[in-house]
Amino acid sequence: MRKQLLLVLLTLGLWIGLTETQTTYAQFGGPPGGGPGGFNNQDNGRKKAEFTGVTDDAPKGNGKIAGILVDSTSGKPVEFATIALMNVKTNKPIDGTTSDAKGSFSLSKLAPGEYRLQYSFIGYKTRDSKPFTVVKGTDLNLGSIKLPADIRMLGEVVVTGNAALIEEKVDRLVFNADKDITAKGGDASDVLKRVPMLSVDLDGNVSLRGSSNIRVLINNKPSTIVAANVADALKQLPADMIKSVEVITSPSAKYDAEGAAGIINIITKKNTLHGLTLNVDAGAGLRASNLGLNGSYRQGKLGITLGGFGRAMYNRASSTLDQTTLSGGQSIRTSQAGTAFDKPIFGQYTLGFDYDLAKNQSLSANVRYGTRNFIQQQQQLTSTFANEALVNMTNRDVNRKDLSNSVDMNLDYVRTFKPQQEWSISTQYSRTGLTNNYFADLLNNSTGILTGRQQNLNNNTNQEVTFQSDYQTPVRKNQLLEFGGKAIMRQVDSRYQYLVGGSSGELSLDPTNPAGSLKYSQNIAAGYISYTYVTPSKYTFKVGTRYEHTGITATANENTPLNIPAYSNLVPSINVSKGLKGGSTLKAAYNRRIQRPGLQQLNPNVNTANPLMIMTGNPNLSPELTDNVELSLSSTIKKTYLNAAVFGRLTNNAISQVRIPGDTLLGFAKGSIITTFQNLGVQRTFGANVFFNTNLTSKWSLNGGVDGYYMYMQGTTAGVDGKSVTISNSGISIGGRLMSQLQLNKGWSAQVFSFFRGPNPQLQGTMGSFYMYSLGVRKDLASKRGSIGLAAENFVGNGVTMRTTLNSPLLSQVNVNHLYNSNLKVTFTYRIGKMTFEENRRKSRSVSNDDVKGGEGGEGGGQPQQAAPAGGRPR
Template sequence: MNKHFLLSFLALGLWVSLTEAASAQFGPPGGGPGGPPGFGGGDNRRKTEFTGVTEDTPKGNGKITGILVDSVSGKPVEFATVALISTKTNKPIDGTTSDAKGNFSMTKLAPGDYRLQYSFIGYKNQDSRAFTIAKGTEITMGSVKLAADVRTLGEVVVTGQAAMIEEKVDRLVFNADKDLTTKGGDASDVLKRVPMLSVDLDGNVSLRGSQNIRVLINNKPSTIVAANIADALKQLPADMIKTVEVITSPSAKYDAEGAAGIINIITKKNTLHGLTLNVDAGVGLRASNLGLNGSYRQGKLGITLGGFGRTMYNRQASSLEQTTLVGTQAQRTSQQGTAFDKPLFGQYTLGFDYDLAKDQSLSAGIRFGTRNFIQEQNQLTSSYLADSLVSMTNRDVDRKDLSNSVDMNLDYIRTFKPQQEWTISTQYSRTGLTNNFFADVMNNAGELTTRQRNLNNNTNQEMTLQTDYQTPIRKNQLLEFGAKAIMRQVDSRYQYQVGRSTGELVYDPTNPSGSLAYSQNIGAGYVSYTYVTPSKYTFKVGTRYEHTGISAKANENTPLNIPSYSNLVPSINVSKSLKAGTTVKAAYNRRIQRPGLQQLNPNPNAANPQMIMVGNPTLKPELTDNVELSLSSTIKKTYINAALFGRLTNNAITQIRIPSDTLAGGIITTFQNIGVQRTYGANVFFNTQLTPKWSVNGGLDGYYVYMQGTTPGVDGKSVLISNTGVSIGGRLMSQLQMNKGWSAQFFSFFRGPMPQLQGTMGSFYMYSLGVRKDLNKRGSLGLAAENFLTNGVTMRTNLNSPLLSQVSVTNLYNANVKLTFNYRIGKMSFDAPRRKARSVSNDDVKGGEGGNDAGGGAQPQQQAAPAGGRPR
């Protein structure tokens, strides 16, 4: 790994040196003062328009100077766009950008009648008075005050009061801060509303029917997400989520992993000066929460401090009917279970950013996460052989799933000139996991016969070093490249203890203890090139090379033979802007998917001995080829987007159920690399403004999947099995703004049965209704109800193979009513968006089954480039 990583860094350093030398000799690519402004001014600055004009601008000896300042604070507005427009043709003749002190100038101007237009993200566009330039004229515009426009959004396709959904050049963006009914909830509540995503009753997330995704928070990974996506999402409060970005065709800048795509959750951050404090609180029938977030920003320094806690209380019931073959006879098991969950989640953050100079900035942050999940279960199990009752047991189980995580990052950015920058990003992340259970086993007479304990401690840590460089080439091309190293370590230790009704618990020889030490080192390099044609075609092509080295040992000294591997993953994205706001896109990319901690963990979790879960440390990565074709258009007040997609996956990681060797009637769920998985599907969604204050949006998605793999047969040999099926889902949301600060929202979602290799996962649904009242523009009071017409949701799952059949029914009593309160305290004033150092994004590990502004990477195109999430 070190050889590959060092070669990548040497190549990067050589290219940076050559590019800087070329810039010094031939001038800044993409223009600057006195020339076309090129792409514009960097991640958080407004991108100027590429017009495709090829004729030379008329020259003279006229000159214009001035300074741009904020109309409230009086502070200079840097990197704003200033366009010189002919009053005769109403077309731009020349342009420039303001410097770090707000000053701008244009020279060598030909005589004529003109006006100036000033524009910058976060401010209203403003035109100057008309003026005339004669030969040798020098005009001073003086101090030009720009008024803030807090309503400005980058490349908003959906217009009107509720721009719930936006489409960027390479992603779909869901504006979560406009959602009323998720207040007081967590990130999984938000993701249920996002097009193309579905979240099951356990909180597991799927994108277009696949759980092979990567979830980032503010473009950053976290080891807690790598260990278990569902649990990680419960630690993130819905009130702090600004947008959710769904990236189905990532460019070469992203890590190669996340076969179905990437989900990037952007949390709220402000650009306000002063000291602020935000209070979020909620109480409900299923959960209560309290959050405090403060920020201080003055001059070059910004500091944020936040804390969030949420406790839940929920009851669920389940039934299980399964049959397995014992020799030539069928063993039938019937189980009735009840459970009461008492989870407690918390998250605490501290961050700062500082401008070292006008072209350099530094940012750092630390995030602590904690999860205390306690569940009380009761399992009544009856076993039958040839319809005769063999045994009946009653288990009282106390489960403890505990974790603590820490993420620390330090990032630096150097801007040489607008859209030419170099970044260095570092991150350290560590998660400790404890997954224990204690069980009392009683016979049918209610007598305590056996006690059992499972102890399982895990750690997952990684260190990441990354550097990126981007530079425009002329005014319609962009070159990006970088290198990255990830050093990852996983450690798992487990043991079982048993005892009689009294006395101490001792080591259980039938369930031996064990350990797993797993090291993974990744070296990567990428190059990406974007080209915009005058005929409004945008081409973004690139490739990424990744080398992965793995060393693993089981039980301290037994090496596992897991070979190293290298992958070259290309990506192609093409878009074409048509008339009447219509855009067509086509994309192809290759992705790899490495197994996550939950899938590697060899601990046999037998909290329910009828359904044992155990990982597979010898899993190999899967490789997926993706293709996608989409069309989007705006028809009057309705925005429509439709897409067709296909995925071909080899060595797909999936769940496999096999009969237990030690417990008659028991089933073991593990993970294997099945042979082939092919998926074809389509999705369509819309957003329409019925009135200026009433919007409706929704959509449908569906896919067909074919899966093929092996499973044990009746004679002990592996047999080839396959399964096919169709799954359809959809959502509908409506928002209404009323007078005197009142607003209301309705949301509904359903997901049909989902095919699996050995059966079908059941369908599920949810719906909610909420109202909110704004209080003096500083706070709000809300009331929301979920699944209030029924007592809960039922999901039925069927599994079949040559050796077993299983029907499980889960009833989740999730009807809920919640009251939320939000209030903001502090003195605030508007400030222009600040440049941020880019940060690490490890979008490369598959999650278990069962932070940062969104300033976008440059996407040169005929329209203003998007301000969507930064690819990493």
């Protein structure tokens, strides 16, 4: 399979190279490498003829006119655009030129007369200047001319009056996070709380429209640390470095087929300055402190970046747990009071470079090292009742250590033949090592004397190698063709063992829980084709399909093969948008997605850090399939932008958490509940969301929204007589957010943010509601080289309380969590170095793996007394 795929990729690259040399000059303006459209500077006469339809036979004089073309939204130069000199009387072009790499253009030797200029370029609206008169000696400088994006070509609407907040494209919504004050000094999860359609629970787990089956990318790239634990990976990424967040609810065929609800792509800030710079970001708070240093050097064709970020957190939580199980006709009730103190430390260090091999070729490479040191101290006081009679009381002191280190390395090459026509090759190596251990002291409830000890050791490695090649080319002016291939080779190794000891403290292997291991290899071969067509009536169609073949080899306990068959999937996607009058846009989409199980669901390690809430994976899980449909309308009414959408999801073979009573024959405590994963029946979700943004004044903005969904789930679980029974559950969940920003005089600004999420239905119960809010102010320093800010979070009361309930024929549970997350923080940023803006650098391509199901943290409910399952997720 690997040899065949590499041969396909090699053939694809050779075909592209041959195709480009044979492309007709009449269509693309000449061979590549000679300048804009393939022209060199010595072909100026032919360039004018092909771009404007005129030759050097135009009337001559001594008049001159010049200007600079810039993008109306970003202000960046528009290079290689066409500028035609039109005769006002005849309305015919008589001269012309193109803009250079800085957007500049000039026309000289103009004869006296009445003229106007016409500017045009792919992806922008054609624009005409006002008529002007040229007389003898005229030397006219028009300054900067703004070109607006062509909605028909780009399929996007930019928010009027506040382009820095929301952009809507044919398949995604872009939230620009640059001006977020209260998130400053925080991490990526603090930013994602502000993004429309996303929810972030108290543990940092992210869901989109009620589903945690999403893919999270960083700069279009995956990472094995994200595969291991999305919530922890987001804590490693500083909020100050995030430029924007893309919510892709209807991914095209170009994206990997996984991520049932969609994809979240976090774009970090890229230094576009010229020279040597150093940015310092620091913050100190009651719950967390951070320090970041980021330097860059750019000179000529070479750019180098080096950065480091560290964040230390400290928080406490408490919980109560009451649960009842039926075992052998006997009712066992357990009650537990738990406290926890968290001391996580996160770090991230990056080194990158990019180099322009030629005007139309670039090479980029990056190395990222991430580390996590999560230490939690727990105390668990548990009482067990049989038929309401007290039979046992236990006291446990538990120390959890979740440690990880990850390395991501990528090398990317891009060649641009002309605007929108490019070929890229991307490679990536990613490896994460994870350690998930707990150590428990068993104490006498009355005297506190040590009576025994338990320990679980779980070490994991998650490694992947990716090769990817993509090609895109315009087909005429209103069509775009994209296709490519990809190979992913993944290897996961998880090993675990259990130790027990008596009051002496000496530990030995637990005879009732033998050691075990899981080796899991996954190879994926994929190919896709996507086609975009824009009609004269402002319809944009983006259709495509992707084929993926997945082969799996798995072995448990060194020599026991797991029979997991290979599978193939064809996943189509359709995105349609229509530009309406008044700047409104109507969009409709359909796509099919697959969701492969991750290691958190597969890992057979039995984690008993809390003996009442035991967690283990299921190595025999198979992927789930989801069909998605979406319809949305966006419009700008005066100073207010509105976006409304309805959506539906139908998932078969859904991977869900299932709770069953602990089996005393396996050595589990009476009254315990085991949480594992199974492929269950169906899951249907229907919902809607509304988002708005308005400018109350030129310095005061308000935005927010409401979203809700109805979910129906059906599956099987153990019944009273030992046979499987079918159970179902349904419910409605509603949430909303509100954020306001105010720009004050003398560099002062303020922001307020609030968020609420209602109860969330689960197969066996309901996860409780939660909320959060924050208030922040910031003062820019002289010359805007830095800023100092103050922010407060959840400052009224004593933290957030969340209540989760579970019910099935054999068990019931009520879990109440209280998180003391009030926070006050001071932030400081400063920029050092000589900086001048350089011309827009050519963007690079990179590997984008987004195809593995994460842990269903949204169902976990954020339980401080519960040890998380070990291991990373195979990707």
